[in-house]
Amino acid sequence: MPGFFDRTKQAIVNKSLGKKEPDAKQNPVENYVDHAHFLLIKSLQKFDTLKEKYGKLEKDETKASFYDLLSFIKKEANKHLTICEKLRDGHDYFDEVVGATAIPALGMIASTAALGMAIWEGAQALAIHAGFKEGTEKEKSAHLENAGTMLLASAAAFVGAVASFLKSAISLVTRPVVTAIEGFAAQDKDRFYDKNSIAAKL
Structure with a gap:
C-alpha cells in the first residue's frame, strides 16, 4: 500500500483529490488532518509551478x-x-492559529539555518582568498555564489515568517468579527483531502 508521500505525489498528478466539506463521520482532528493534507498537495503544486517559471526565467532571461x-x-x-x-x-x-504560531516558528528556524549556511560558505570563500585553505578562483566563486543564495533564502524565510505572523494575528481577530456580522462563508471550494477518490486509492 502506497505511503503518504506516494499518495501525495499521485495527487499532484491528478490535481483533483479535494472535497468541499469535512467528513461527518470523522472527528475535528481527523478532518483537520485531511485539510492539512489537501493544503500540502496544493502547496506542492504551486511550488512545482514556481520552479517551472523560475527555470524558464533562468533559461530565457526575458522581461516576459x-x-x-x-x-x-x-x-x-x-x-x-x-x-x-x-x-x-x-x-x-x-x-490562522497555525499561521500565527507554527509557520512563523518554522520560518525563523529555516531563516537561521540558511543564514548559518551563508556564513559558512562565506567563510570558505574568505579562507581560500586569504590562503588558509587550498582552492581555485572557481571554487571561491562557487562558495560566494552559494553564500549569496543562502543569504537570499534566509531573508525570504524571515520575511515570510513575519508576514505570516502579522497576517494571521490580525485575522484571528478580524475574521471572527466579520463572520459574526455576516455569517459563515459558503463551503464552495475544495479544502479537504478526499481519501475515497479513485486516485487516492492507487
Whole structure:
C-alpha cells in the first residue's frame, strides 16, 4: 500500500483529490488532518509551478519570463490576504492559529539555518582568498555564489515568517468579527483531502 508521500505525489498528478466539506463521520482532528493534507498537495503544486517559471526565467532571461514569474507570485500572495474574509468553519480559524504560531516558528528556524549556511560558505570563500585553505578562483566563486543564495533564502524565510505572523494575528481577530456580522462563508471550494477518490486509492 502506497505511503503518504506516494499518495501525495499521485495527487499532484491528478490535481483533483479535494472535497468541499469535512467528513461527518470523522472527528475535528481527523478532518483537520485531511485539510492539512489537501493544503500540502496544493502547496506542492504551486511550488512545482514556481520552479517551472523560475527555470524558464533562468533559461530565457526575458522581461516576459520575469513578469510571468512576478505575476504568479503576486497572484498567490493576494489569495492569502484573507484578513477581512468570512470564516467557512473552525478549520479556517485554526489555519490562522497555525499561521500565527507554527509557520512563523518554522520560518525563523529555516531563516537561521540558511543564514548559518551563508556564513559558512562565506567563510570558505574568505579562507581560500586569504590562503588558509587550498582552492581555485572557481571554487571561491562557487562558495560566494552559494553564500549569496543562502543569504537570499534566509531573508525570504524571515520575511515570510513575519508576514505570516502579522497576517494571521490580525485575522484571528478580524475574521471572527466579520463572520459574526455576516455569517459563515459558503463551503464552495475544495479544502479537504478526499481519501475515497479513485486516485487516492492507487
